[in-house]
Every structure is written in C-alpha cells, then in structure tokens.
Amino acid sequence: MKTIASCVQEIILSSPFLEEGLSRQIINFSALAKDLNKPISEMLRKPIKDGAIMMALRRHQQPLNLENSVRLKKIFKNLGDxxxxxxxxxxxxxxxxxxxxxxxxxxxxxxxxxxxxxxxxxxxxxxxxxxxxxxxxxxxxxxxxxxxxxxxxxxxxxxxxxxxxxxxxxxxxxxxxxxxxxxxxxxxxxxxxxxxxxxxxxxxxxxxxxxxxxxxxx
Missing domain, CATH: 3.30.2130.10 (VC0802-like)
Incomplete structure (x- = not known):
C-alpha cells in the first residue's frame, strides 16, 4: 500500500537534481511540498495536505548509509592523477x-x-x-x-x-x-x-x- 512517505521517496529517487538539492539543504521544504502535492495526490488518489508532505520530506533519508558515505568521501579524497x-x-x-x-x-x-x-x-x-x-x-x-x-x-x-x-x-x-x-x-x-x-x-x-x-x- 502506498503512503505519502513512499510516494515522496519514489519521486526523489527518480529526480537526481531534486535529491542533490535536498542533500545540500538548498531546497525549501514548504515550497517543495506544495509543488509535490498534485502528483502525490494523484498517486494516492485522494487529496493530501502540504504539511503531511513536508513532514515526509523532513523524514526522508538518503539511500546511502553512513558507513558507505564515509567510504565514498575517502575514495574521492584519495583520487589519483x-x-x-x-x-x-x-x-x-x-x-x-x-x-x-x-x-x-x-x-x-x-x-x-x-x-x-x-x-x-x-x-x-x-x-x-x-x-x-x-x-x-x-x-x-x-x-x-x-x-x-x-x-x-x-x-x-x-x-x-x-x-x-x-x-x-x-x-x-x-x-x-x-x-x-x-x-x-x-x-x-x-x-x-x-x-x-x-x-x-x-x-x-x-x-x-x-x-x-x-x-x-x-
């Protein structure tokens, strides 16, 4: 069964630029929630409040775990020629x-x-x-x-x-x-x-x- 959280995750994972913006904390959650209201409402086939979407955005976790994130940073720091x-x-x-x-x-x-x-x-x-x-x-x-x-x-x-x-x-x-x-x-x-x-x-x-x-x- 689809939830607001699963819809938010699906949209973010299919939008690399959106994921990047969220990871950099340069996107306004309130404005994004309003923008996502229509597609998420259509996905769930019922009206959704912006506040619920904004809460799901704040709880969204990046797909990479902390350990792998640290390993990624180490790899990039040690790039060769x-x-x-x-x-x-x-x-x-x-x-x-x-x-x-x-x-x-x-x-x-x-x-x-x-x-x-x-x-x-x-x-x-x-x-x-x-x-x-x-x-x-x-x-x-x-x-x-x-x-x-x-x-x-x-x-x-x-x-x-x-x-x-x-x-x-x-x-x-x-x-x-x-x-x-x-x-x-x-x-x-x-x-x-x-x-x-x-x-x-x-x-x-x-x-x-x-x-x-x-x-x-x-």
Whole structure:
C-alpha cells in the first residue's frame, strides 16, 4: 500500500537534481511540498495536505548509509592523477566479421607511439574507437570497407585514477555522474577499467568538467 512517505521517496529517487538539492539543504521544504502535492495526490488518489508532505520530506533519508558515505568521501579524497587529453575523434562502426582485422591494423600502427590516445569499445551491434585526431586518416584507411555509423571530432578526455577497492563502493559512479549533470555537462562517451575512469566531452566543456572532477576531491 502506498503512503505519502513512499510516494515522496519514489519521486526523489527518480529526480537526481531534486535529491542533490535536498542533500545540500538548498531546497525549501514548504515550497517543495506544495509543488509535490498534485502528483502525490494523484498517486494516492485522494487529496493530501502540504504539511503531511513536508513532514515526509523532513523524514526522508538518503539511500546511502553512513558507513558507505564515509567510504565514498575517502575514495574521492584519495583520487589519483587526473589527466586531460584533447584533439580526439570518436568513430562508430557497424560490427562485422572483418572489423577486428581493421582494428588490428590500427593497433600495429600506433603500438610504438605511446603519445597516442586510444580506446576501443565493442557493443552488440556497433563498435567505438576514440583516438587522437592525428590518426584520423589511418582510421579511415584501415576501416574503409567497414560501415561507418558516426564520427565526432573536437573531443577531450578526462581520465581519473581510482583507488583500489573502488568497485566495492556503492554509488561511486552515480556521485560523479550526478555532479556533472548538476553542472549541465553532457558526456559524449564513458570508458572505464577496474581502476581507471574516463569521460569524453566536447572541447568547449572540458574546462568545466575538469573543475567538477577536481571539486570531488574536496
């Protein structure tokens, strides 16, 4: 059976910006209660008083427990090097039986140059290659017989080195994505390994995104 408290929780959990505002204590409970009155009344199919909603808002607890919150803060405080790479291009190709052969050609051509940024992701139906724009012609030549779905230039990557054990922390990536979304930063791509996390954004957003990541370290 739905209650006012369960409706409040459902709305907050489905609204990252609202949850962030409440956690920062920058939202007026009285004003929010009035704003939520109509949707909650519709969910419960009966009129609800603003005061009851406001009480539920005050009693709402964040989904992360105290222990995990402390671990999150420790992880962010101990973030490793944060590096930025610019002048990147993102290619998307339709998967095929010969795609891997084209991929091998690129790996052979860049294997001796450690200055080249390169990331390859294979999905069910398409594959992405993020690479330094200086290698654009090499990509087009190696993949000339493949079906190209997309191409985006003028991209930058921000790589974050995470402390060991990060995979055991609940909400780690959520906190990063939430902060970026709060600042209206659109992510073009996301690439991750066990202890490294990379976001790719358009060049005009890289400075803003870098500032957000740095603030995570406290």
């Amino acid at each position: 944060i590096t930025v790479r610019s002048n990147l291009s993102d290619f998307t190709f339709k998967n095929s039986k010969t795609l891997i052969n084209s991929h091998l050609q690129i790996l052979e051509s860049i294997s001796a140059n450690h200055q080249i940024f390169y990331a390859f992701t294979r999905g069910m139906f398409e594959s992405n290659i993020i690479i330094s724009t200086s290698e654009k012609e090499s990509i087009l030549k190696a993949f000339e017989y493949e079906t190209q779905i997309g191409l985006q230039n003028k991209l930058s990557a921000i790589s974050i080195y995470l402390p060991k054990g990060n995979s055991k922390i609940v909400g780690l990536y959520y906190q990063i994505f939430k902060r970026l979304a709060w600042e209206k930063i659109t992510l073009y791509e996301v690439v991750s390994t066990t202890n490294e996390f990379t976001i790719v954004v358009e060049d005009d957003l890289v400075d803003k995104a870098f500032s957000v990541i740095m603030r995570l370290k406290g």
